[in-house]
Amino acid sequence: MMAAPNQSVWIVRYGLTKYPLQENVGPYDSPIDPFEGVTHAQAIAKSISDAFDKPSVVYTSPFLRTTETAHYIAKACGCSVRVEEGLTEWQIPSLLVDESGRQTFPKSTQELAELFDTIDVAYESANPANESAHAPCFPESEEQLLARCAKTMQLILKQEPTSNICIVSHAPCDQSIAFYLEGTASVAESKLGPWALGGVTKFTGKDLVMYSNTSHMPGIYQPGIKKWSLPCLDK
Numbered sequence: 001m002m003a004a005p006n007q008s009v010w011i012v013r014y015g016l017t018k019y020p021l022q023e024n025v026g027p028y029d030s031p032i033d034p035f036e037g038v039t040h041a042q043a044i045a046k047s048i049s050d051a052f053d054k055p056s057v058v059y060t061s062p063f064l065r066t067t068e069t070a071h072y073i074a075k076a077c078g079c080s081v082r083v084e085e086g087l088t089e090w091q092i093p094s095l096l097v098d099e100s101g102r103q104t105f106p107k108s109t110q111e112l113a114e115l116f117d118t119i120d121v122a123y124e125s126a127n128p129a130n131e132s133a134h135a136p137c138f139p140e141s142e143e144q145l146l147a148r149c150a151k152t153m154q155l156i157l158k159q160e161p162t163s164n165i166c167i168v169s170h171a172p173c174d175q176s177i178a179f180y181l182e183g184t185a186s187v188a189e190s191k192l193g194p195w196a197l198g199g200v201t202k203f204t205g206k207d208l209v210m211y212s213n214t215s216h217m218p219g220i221y222q223p224g225i226k227k228w229s230l231p232c233l234d235k
Contacts, residue, residue, distance in 0.1 A: 001154045001157045001158055001161075002157070002181065002183065002205075002206065003157060003181060003203055003204070003205055003206070004161060004162050004205065005205040005206075006162075006204065006205060007161075007162055007163070007164060007165075007204070007205060008051075008053040008055070008164040008165075008202055008203070008204045008209075009164070009165055009166075009167065009181060009202070009203045009204075010048055010055055010164075010165070010166040010167065010200060010201070010202050011166075011167045011169070011174050011177055011178055011200070011201040011202070011203075012044055012048075012069065012070075012073070012166060012167065012168045012169075012174070012199075012200050012201075013168075013169070013170070013171050013174050013195050013196070013197060013198060013199050013200075013212075014032060014037075014040070014041070014065045014066055014068075014069040014168065014197075014198070015032060015033075015036065015037050015039075015040020015041055015043075015044065015069065015197060015198040015217070015221070016032065016033045016036045016037040016040055016197065016198075016221075017030040017031070017032055017033060017037060017065050018030050018031050018032065018033045018034065018037065021095075023094040023095060024093070024094045024097070024098075024099070025098060025099055026098040026099075026104065027098075027104075028063075028089070028095060028096055028098070028104035029063050029064050029065075029104050029106060029107075030064065030065055031064040031065060031068055032064075032065050032068050032069060037065075037068075038072075039218060040069075040197075040198045040217060040218070040221065041068065041069045041071075041072040041073075042072055042076075043198070043216045043217055043218060044069065044072070044073060044198060044200060044216060044217075045072040045073045045075065045076035045077070046076060046216065047200065047215075047216035048073055048076070048077065048166060048200065049073070049076035049077045053164050053204065054077045054164065055073075055077055055079065055163075055164045055165050055166035056077075056079050056160075056163045056164055056165070057079050057080060057082060057160060057163065057165055057166070058070045058073050058074045058077070058079060058080070058081045058082070058118075058165070058166040058167075058168060059081075059082045059084045059087060059156055059165065059166070059167050059168070060081055060082070060083055060084065060087060060167075060168040060169070061083075061084070061087040061088050061089060061106070061168065061169045061170060061173065062083050062084075062085060062087075062088060062106035062107060062108075062109070062112065063088070063089055063106045063170070064106070064107070064112075066087075066168045066169055066170065067081065067083065067112050067115075067116060067119075067168075068115075068116065069168050070118075070166070070168040071116040071118050071119075073166055073168065074118040075118060077166075079118075080118055080119070080120040081116065081118045081119050081120060082120050082123040083109045083112055083119060083120075083123065083125070084123075084125050084126060084127070084152065084156070085125040085127065085128045085129050085136055086125060086126060086127030086128070086135070086136060086148065086149070086151070086152030086155070086156075087149075087152060087167065087168075087169040087173055088106065088129070088136050088173075089106075089170050089172070089173070090140060090145050090170065090172035090173065091136055091137060091138040091139060091140035091145075092139055092140060093139065095170075095172075096138070103138070109121060109123070126152065126155035126156055126158075126159060127148070127151055127152040127155055133151075134147045134148050134150070134151040135148065135151075136148060142230060142231065142232055145172060145173070145176055145230075146176045146179065146180075146187075148176075149173050149176035149177045149179075149180060150176070150177075150180040152177075153167075153177050153180050153181065171195045171228040171229070171230075172228075172230055174195055174199075174201065175192060175195055175229065175230050175233050176230070178192055178201050178203075178208075178211070179192060179233065181203045181206075181208075182203075182208060183206060187232040187233060190233060191208075192211065192233050192235075193211075193212075193229060193233060193234070193235045194212070194227035194228060194229035194233075194234060195212045195227060195228055195229065196212050196214050196221075196224035196225060196226065196227045197214075197217075197221060197224075197225060197226035197227075198214055198216075198217045198221055199211075199212030199213060199214050199224065200212070200213045200214075200216070201213070212224065212227075
């Protein structure tokens with residue numbers, strides 16, 4: 001299932017985090033920076049809420065940095081946040097396991113609701129972490145990530161067949177979702193590339209309106225920095 005012809009899907013990567021994430025080291029569940037990170041989230045929220053096709057619901061990964069960003073977007077748009085396990089971080093050791101071998105798990109919806117009043121506590125993940133096909137699982141290959149995000153988007157679009165929606169996730173997942181919505185036959189044919197910190201992408205129907213746009217970001221972040229890409233889309 002793809003987006004309806006006049007349906008807009010916003011895809012967001014969060015801004016600066018309080019504690020820089022170092023692959024294979026951590027920390028892996030930092031909130032956004034209370035100064036710059038909040039400014040970034042507010043700038044993202046304003047750019048989306050000012051649009052004529054602003055979302056009526058925001059879906060987020062359960063990690064703090066994504067949920068907090070989603071909270072600011074939902075506040076600006078006057079809607080709620082749905083915590084979706086299918087949007088969780090790429091399930092690989094370098095992004096989840098610290099030097100001591102301890103794996104990081106995100107907070108539950110109930111725990112997040114104690115921090116952010118926009119959380120829809122009644123929402124149940126469309127693609128929860130379990131043993132079903134294309135659900136989040138550890139460890140997860142690049143191919144499995146692409147399949148997981150495609151399934152998650154299919155299920156979200158089934159829930160919201162015509163409404164404008166916003167997805168807040170991590171660069172690997174954001175790229176995977178954009179690749180699914182792009183609809184190309186293979187990654188070799190895709191026009192997608194690295195995703196900047198605070199970057200915003202929008203699809204309206206099948207049309208890619210903007211990709212990793214950072215014109216709303218302040219100062220040194222406006223040109224688009226701290227870019228990240230899946231190996232298959234690193235062009």
